[in-house]
Amino acid sequence: MATTKWSIDPTHSEIGFKVKHMMFTNVSGKFGTYEATITTDGDNFENAAIEFSADIASVDTANADRDGHLRSGDFFDAENHPKLTFKATSFKKINEGSYEITGDLNIKGVSKSVTFPVEYSGILTDPWGNTKVGLSIEGKINRKDWGLNWNSALETGGVLVGEEVKLNIELQFVKQA
Template identity: 90%
Template sequence: MATTKWSIDPTHSEIGFKVKHMMFTNVSGKFGTYDATITTDGDNFENATIEFSGDIASIDTANADRDGHLRSADFFDVENNPKLTFKASSFKKIDAGDYELTGDLNIKGVSKTVKFPVEFSGTMTDPWGNTKVGLSIEGKINRKDWGLNWNSALETGGVLVGEEVRLNIELQFVKQA
C-alpha cells in the first residue's frame, strides 16, 4: 500500500500547556512555531509515524518577562537547546475515536518515553477539496524529568512553579498530494 504524508495546518492547530503557579492557579502558554508530520499506510492511521518539533524561542505565556525566564538556562536553555522534539514509536487504536500515542519526548537533550491518550476525529474534506484529519491530545508530564528544575520556595510553604505540566494540544493535518 502507498504511504500518505500529512502536514500540520498551523492555522488550525495549537500546542498548549498549563502549569500551577503559587500552588493554586494555572498559568497557560503555547508554542507559536512548530512543525509536525504524519506518515500513514494509505488513510489508515494505526501505527502511523508521527514526528513533532517545537521552537523553544516561540514560547508564549502572555508575559514577556516570564517567557524570557522560560527561554533562559533556568528552564529550556534556548541557546543550547533551540527545539523540543517528539517521535512516536506507537499510535494504537483503542476504540472508535480513541488512540494511544507512545513515543520519545526530547527536551534539553533528555529523551523520555511518554504515553498520551488521543482523540482522533477521522478524516474530513474542507470546502477547498483538501482532506484533513484532527487529533486532540491531553496529557501530563513532570518537567523535572527533563531537567527543568528551577523553582522558588514560598514563605507560606510550597513552591512558585508546579512540577506537573498539563498538555492541551489540538492538531489539524492536511493530506499531501
C-alpha cells in the same frame, strides 16, 4: 498500499500547556512555531509515523519577562537546546475515535518515553477540497524529568512553579498530494 504524507495546518492547531503558579492557579502557555508530519499506510492511522518539533524561542505565556525566563538556562535553555522534539514509537487504535500515542519526548537534551491518549476526529474534506484529520492530545508530564528544575520557595510554604505540566494539544493535518 501507498504511504500518505500529512502536514500540520498551523492555522488550526495549538500546542498548549498549563502549570500551577503559587500552587493554586494555572498559567497557560503555548508554542507558536512548530512542525509536525504524519506518514500513514493510505488513510489508516494505526501505526502511523508521527514526528513533531517546537521552537523553544516561540514559547508564549502572554508575559515577556516570564517567556524570557522560560527560554533561559533555568528552564528550556533555548540557546543550547533550540527545539523540543517528539517522535512516536507507537500509535495504536483503542476503539473508534480513540488512539494511544507513545514516543520519545526530547527536552533540553533529555529524552524520555511518554504515552498519551489521543482523540481522533476522523477524516473529512474541507470546503476547499483539502482532506484533513484532527487529533486532540491531553496528558501530563513532570517537568523535572527533563531537567527543568528551577523553582522558588514561598514564605507561606510550597513553591512558586508546579512540577506537573498539563498538555493540551489540538492538531489538524492536511493530506499531501
